Amino acid sequence: MRLSALYRFPLKSGKGEPLNQVGLDKLGLDGDRRWMLVDEASGRFLTQRAVAKMSQLSALWNADGGLTLSAPDHSPIDIALPDGEADLRGVTLWRDTLRVPDAGDAAGAWVSEFIGKPTRLVQVPLDRARTTQAGYGKDDDQVAFADGFPLLLIGQASLEDLSSKVGRPLEMLRFRPNLVIEGSEAYAEDSWKRIRIGDVEFRVVKSCARCILTTIDPQTGERTEDREPLATLQKYRAEADGAMFGQNLVNDGNGRLEVGMPVTILE
Incomplete structure (x- = not known):
């Protein structure tokens, strides 16, 4: 095998x-599922289950931990790894609630335009991971x-x-x-x-x-x-x-x- x-x-x-x-x-794998989209108002996670067009959202992990987002009819955007302690946002993922770094307003504007409603991009550092x-x-x-x-x-x-x-x-x-x-x-x-x-x-x-x-x-x-x-x-x-x-x-x-x-x- x-x-x-x-x-x-x-x-x-x-x-x-x-x-x-x-x-x-x-x-797990370096850079795997370290970033997530959340509803800006509630902090609840977003996935293809509710937003099918997320399947067309390309996210490439950079060696420094940052992210490059691209999608059809959208210019790519490079997003730096956020400070692990600054601009923490409360988010909900299934039954888990946690506070994780927000990627900033430029990233938020890009993903909001793609999703079609106020949305934020967040990242989870190792010391804030869930069990x-x-x-x-x-x-x-x-x-x-x-x-x-x-x-x-x-x-x-x-x-x-x-x-x-x-x-x-x-x-x-x-x-x-x-x-x-x-x-x-x-x-x-x-x-x-x-x-x-x-x-x-x-x-x-x-x-x-x-x-x-x-x-x-x-x-x-x-x-x-x-x-x-x-x-x-x-x-x-x-x-x-x-x-x-x-x-x-x-x-x-x-x-x-x-x-x-x-x-x-x-x-």
Whole structure:
């Protein structure tokens, strides 16, 4: 088995960024989901679930931690990493509330114009990260702005199996994984508990419950009229928490990943 693809999502619910190699810190891939859009008035997070055109919002992470945003019919904007203590804004992400740095008025004006209502861009530094979903993993596991856990893994064979059941090829980016594994059986990842990729070990902590976001075409931002692939997943991958596809991971330690690295099942 090998690591066949790497994806980073610098902005929560923005476009994915394919990578050949990347570093890891305590919050997963360097720069992954460290930025987020929030409603200016309420501080509540925004995603493609409610704003489908966010699928057309490109966010590239810069080596200094900053961000470059671009979108159709919008001039790109470079946004510096905000001061970790200045201009803190209260935000809500699912059940979590936290105070994180605001990216400033220029960034706010750009994203407000794109979204079509007053919106702010915020960033989460390592020392303001959330803890992962209670009941899974370790008490000191942390996550940036991802829904519940730092990393998501999907087996390529699992996607091919789902595509065959839906009756058409499906894009891996519909499911927004960080890591794609090649060479395993379909849904083999469901039974893994610990794996190693290169020199880094990962704990497999929880299956990923899928939502309406999987029905949004990552290229066009349009929802499928037949509710696929979610409708098919609900027929044969349903559990108490939802239709499962992919596994959430936590990395134990830092390091680097590179496409092509061998994958070893430890447990």
